[in-house]
Amino acid sequence: MSDRVRNLHERAIEEINSGRPAVGARLLRDALRLGDRKGPLTARLLGTLAAAEVAQGNTGRALELLDEAEEVVAPEDRHLLLSQRALVFVLVGRMDDALSLFDDAILRLRRTDQRAALARVLLNRGMLHQIAGRVRLALADLDQCAQLGASLGPDEGMPRTVAKAVHGRGQCRVLTGDIPGALRDFDIAAEVYADQGRGMLAVLAGDRARALLAAGLPSEAATELDTFLGRVPELRMGHEHAEAELTMARARLAAGDPAEARRWAALARRRFHRRRNDTWTAVAELAMLRADFAAGNVTVRGARSAARLADRLRLLGLRNDADEADLLAARTYLARGRLAEARAHLSGRDRPGAPLATRLLRRLVLAELGAAEGDQRRTFAEARAGLALLREHRSRFGSLDLQTGTTSLGGELARAGLAAALDNGKPEVVYRWLERSRAQAFRFPPVRTPADEHTVDAVAALRQLAREARAAELKGNQDSDALRRARQLEREIRAKGWRTDGAGERHVEVGFAEVKAELADADSVLVSFLTDEGRLLAQVVGDRRAELLGLGGTHTVFEAIARLRSDLDAACGRRLPEALQQVIHTSIRRQLAVLAEHLLDPLLRVIGDHNVVLVPTGALSAMPWSLLDALRGRPVTVTPSPSAWVSAKRTVRPPGPVLLVGGPNLKHSSDEVRRIARIYEHSTVLDGEDATVEKTLDAVKRSSLAHFASHGHHEQENVLFSRLDLVDGPLMAHDVHQLAAVPDHVVLSSCDIGQAVVRTGDEILGFTAALLYSGSRTVVSSVARVDDQAAVDVMTAYHQALTRGVPPGKALADATQTQQLMPFVCHGWGG
Template sequence: MTVQERARLLHRRGVAATSGGHPARAAGHLREGLLLLGWAPGQAAVPADAALAARLLISLAHAEAEQGHTDLGLGLLTQAQDWAAPEERTIVQAQLGLMLLRTGRVVQALERLDAAVPSLAGYDDVELARILLNRAVAYLALGRIRLAREDSRRSAHLSLTQGHDVLHAKALHNDGYCDLLLGDIPTALSTFARVEEIYQRVNPGFLPVLALDQARALLAAGLAREAGETLDRILRRFRRQRLTQDYAEAELARAQAALDARDHDMARVWAQRARAQFRRRGSELWTLRARLMTLRVDLARTRAPYRLVARADGLAAGLAALGAGDEARVARLLGVRALLLAGRTDAAAEAARALGATHSRAPLATLLVHHLTHAELAVAQGRRGAALSRVRTGLSLIDTHRGRVGSLDLRTGLTALGDDLARTGLAAVLDNGHARLVFDWSERCRAQAFRHTQVRPAEDGRTAEAVVELRELSQWMRTHPAQARQAPYLRRRCLELEREIRERGWRLRGTRDATAPAATSEIVAELAAADLALMSLLHMRGRLWALVVRRSRFRLYELGEYAPAAEAGRRLAGDLRAAAGRYVPGRLRSVIGLSIRRQVETITSALGPALAAATGASGLVVVPTMALAALPWGLLPPMAGMPLVVAPSAQVWLSARRARRDDLGVPLLVAGPDLEHAEAEVDQIAAVYPEVRRLSGAGATVEATLAALDGASVAHLAAHGHHERENVLFSRLDLADGPLMAYDLQRLAGAPGHVVLSACDVGQTVVRVGDEILGFAAALLYAGTSSVIGCVTPIPDEVAARVMTEYHRRLARRVPPACALAAAAEGEPVSSFVCFGAG
């Protein structure tokens, strides 16, 4: 092999290593090739094969710049320009454009790339595909998505024609990012999944870069915790691969995840780390973006907002000069908000007028900041109607995005994007004190995911395989607990499968079908017709509020601090779990009982005025909030024997009530394994009805139960349950051949009318921002079940059997579910059964 042949081989290896996300390895190959040709750092002597040396220098410049050695890379390009063959000097300029792009000088980068495209057309399709790919990234940075998509798709076509799999995958990756910026999260994630399969095969070193964009998609969907977990995994890989630009971008995204999770201290730490990294790289635009993130954090926690105004103005000017118009506008909007916080309303109004309108095609995040700022300004000016109009518009934008996604996970997550807007609207009406207006706005801001049509998961083969494997592993671990404890890798595998199933669900497209909210007058009329009171709880500014609707009248109560009631609720749940234990010594049981009474008294006292206002009604509808969503309401003394139903919102209650079925049909009774009283409980309930369909023993399988649940009028499931707080869609009931998961319920073509979950604590929910709920009982409500009876804490088997038998005796006599449960559970000191939905 000649020297030139060896140098060309090293060049190919270097280019492949850089494309694969390993710039340090690439630099080693490229330097070796240059040394073979007689090149030495700092020496101007022209090698014998100057054109080949120039190609090596071009590639080495990029590899060095990717490691943060920007000045060195620029120097190498200057030398390459002198040695390159005339027809390849365009490639030098294009490489300079890429380097400028990676350091945030997007406008200058675009000029170089624009000049290179026509020169390479018809000369080198692979280089042209590469330059189009880079130009698409420049367009994306400037928010010019249509042009970015055209370049991405042209690059994909050229690279596919030339058989260049790596470039083709990167072009598809860009195309998916266009969808993300347009707000089409399912399509973006579906494209990213296709790209991931290609990267796994031909370019695994680029997988962390793809994961960074997947994390950005999760942030756009309001899933800050999940995005943070993804970013934590890939940060280590970026560091190992010495991808300094991508590492810093991941740090900046991590700051966003922390800010969205209200962890302001960590958000500032991550933003400062990213800023330092960008400064070392000489990336002015990215440095300004990190400073903008720091400004957002400081605005959220500052006590001296006026100091932030000048920072915002300076940032806006810097961002605008670099072509980042949308981010410059966000900076100026933050400056307006800082003026408002400082009490400078007139100055804020003047700054807002100077800023003008935000283009309707701006990114969703920019539009939301725009509407939030103008809503806050209107509140400060005493223009409540204008403020509420802005909030309505912003929340409508989020609802439009919600209609695009089919995943319940994403639908509930998206509500977090409008949290500040919703709170601004609620604060405005709370300050006004008009109870009916507060009720209207509380309903507008909570449990909005229920308004959208349930979308069944796609029946793709890989998801089906993952579900089967997960079910089999879970079953084996349940039936072989000792061996499972010695094999922690099995639990890790289960978590991997859950993550895969969940991620595939995120790609599900929505139908855009949504139910129009019912008028408040309809809710009031339904309550009055049934002689029911409604108590809706709100958590605002650290305070707990209650709205009580009774006999067509609305009353608003400020109940006091939220934290003590929430803490009492958490302690009560812990005490009830302890009391449900099989082997609790008498003395300890006495202590637990005393604590239960103390927590019940604390909660009752906190809610006292609202509960008193509901006295005399035939029943109560409770719309809880946050930590109070899982209270065992029937244990509160004012509620003893009182029919009550819990719903995520009054709208959900009304919809469920209208969907109620009067017929009992042939009740379905299912007895799961390893539950001491399950068979006896089912025997006793079966005796209540003239005819039942029964699944027990080996016949109580997942598929048999799902098939029987589909469209059933009444179903009673006596099975051990597990509430999975960290991965709620995999909360489950244990059946003969494995777990029936909340995820499985999405497959039902027809929802069961009324479901009873008689064991454990699968009545629990995870409550997200906006009182969006997830859990096993919640999955049934989303599917269309009108009433669900479930426990919010574990309950002794014998208590469950006793209460449930009495419950069904009354249900068989056509007593409504809430009334039947109140009577059956009265006098049971540890019964945590709750009726959810319609009652």
């Protein structure tokens, strides 16, 4: 009989460790019915059953089982009961009691040769340290656990324990801000879980979501959570289910949806409360208060609730969460004008190892306190210190996806500094804070994701699927299955990039005096746009003066741009009924008139007849500037930031080979390429069957000027896969990011490939942006659909001008002057 009982016990442990506690509990109850209730194995069965009950949220029943086990436990097994009781205490918020029990169990085990048991208890104590924010101690326990487990091997069931230790190490790395390292640890753990404990894969999805949230990618975090939440009911993992709901609340809050954030936080709170988990119930209540604040429910009552919650969290041993609650109380009091009470909750300092989010929040509240007290110096100092923390954090990322996403974590800090700069009014101060608040990813050199066999295969498969989907589209159909599989591959390829470490380097920000000198040298004025309380402003900087001008309402201008682009797309390359064509062209003229009145006219007095360098914000990144009458024929360059423009201007590269590429299924592409080839006598031409991705990428690396005449597609939902169509599939923005070298000058004679997704802080992503990030100085591309036939003449004239030594900005202005609706834009450097 005892053999059968032991077998049931072993199977139960396997099920519990694999994330199926309900199944394990059933097996243990069967074993208890078969065994001797006073035998030496009973205590182990009861202790393991207690663990299964804890995993299902039945903490009261777990403690009863442990009390029963105490009566029959053998001395050599007492560590097991100590550890199980400690786990229960963790879940009910008795952190200090739990730590004492873990310490006792570990002390006992170090006197024995039970190394497997010691490894498991170290794993559990590491989890406790991590929850309490003691990351250094957590990592020490997890490393010891992994080392012990590796020395014991698979016969004692250690691979999964080691995987859990690595998994825990990844969770700690999220707290320290090492997101690439955390994701790599999660991958290592996933390989073991896939073979031994698939239930843990769902838990891992929740932790990946928390990592992506810490990197400023809330929508990607929500996608991971959807995967987790879809599997939780079948796994019956109540605590993990509630944690996922809480993380979803944080993701919704980060995405700017406080109402949904509060709903998810309330769901999590109810689930934790039903499980009598006081610790996590309090954490969920903090998420609810944060959502209330973000929704504008700023009351003294809310501040007092946050203050009481801070005390409660501190008693529960959750120091990081307590600090966050205190800071929320301070911020709420500030919003109500109660400065003395706000200061009382700001008396503490950042603790060593405090999460980045808490440190950034403290800097923000201190900056807001400075603003409330009229102390600009303090506001600037605190906002600057917070952004420096964020800059250091960003330098750890090699993925442009994470670099641009991370900016959102400091969005409020940047706005606080910029608001103080606007109040200050000094041009150099406004300039400095504009530079600190936008396009920060351009400050870091590009890092290429190391190629591996899996990613290479995934990219090849994606290219084939895209080709199949495009073929179906040209026939008037939609291959839904190919599109679905393509989206899945795109996510896998992006996720691979998230694991790449940053170089830790940073380009220096260009100062106000330097910019003025470079503008004078280029006979240009710089116009940097920004938004302030629903209206657009523009700082205009020339060689001798700088002014801050008020423009039109943000909504009016952005809506006019959206309508203009929609009209341009409708009018492009189609034979429309005369009446409809007249309606569309009337609408185009109306939108241009609105944009001239609210966007450009106030600037004309200041910009004079100089060349113009524009730094857009938000929807202005999609503006076809040359369509405005006052800018027609004038060199206009669009750049992400003044520092980026100066860097491109100062970069001098020797001329090199010219590459001309003609894409498929475009009526006039071959004619365009042939005409331009006559201008560049020794150019490399890839057209027809020669225009493959492999040949193009190989030639691009060796070219100083590349011209693409092909269909272009801007992917709004997944911009790293915006693409140009070639004969054997798409050349994607992802491919550009992997290149060791890119042409100095690239012309994209393609529809809407000049568009970008604009993230917080005017961080841009898209095909054109990929070239600029990777080192191209000048990129000419369109922000709307292009008439293919008209493009041939424009592009021919453009290249003819280049060969005469005309700078790109001037060449494009001249080439498009006779074409009324040609939405090409010169990006980067146009001088």
